[in-house]
Amino acid sequence: MPAWRPEAAETPVWLAASLPDDLSHPVLLNLGPQLPFEFGRFERILEIVGRDPESLATARERFRAYREHGCEIEHHDMSQTP
Secondary structure, eight states: OOBSOSOGGGOSOOBOSSOOTTOOOSEEEEOSSSOOTTGGGSSEEEEOOOSSHHHHHHHHHHHHHHHHTTOOOOOOOOTTOO
16 A cells, blocks of 8 residues: 555655656655656655665766756765764
């Protein structure tokens, strides 16, 4: 069962493996290793990346893909934050 309700206006946060076509929220938090499908329909995409080599490698691939699609990217290195 998905962790969302069909009433999008009443559901500010959706937890789902895929998103319905009519979803119109401005921000996507990508927690997966793949480039999000149809990421261009979101104003902002947030990603949290692990420090292990595999997570870093896949994050770099997504970073390059976002940049190739014209996305403005801001990187915040939180590894030094206590």
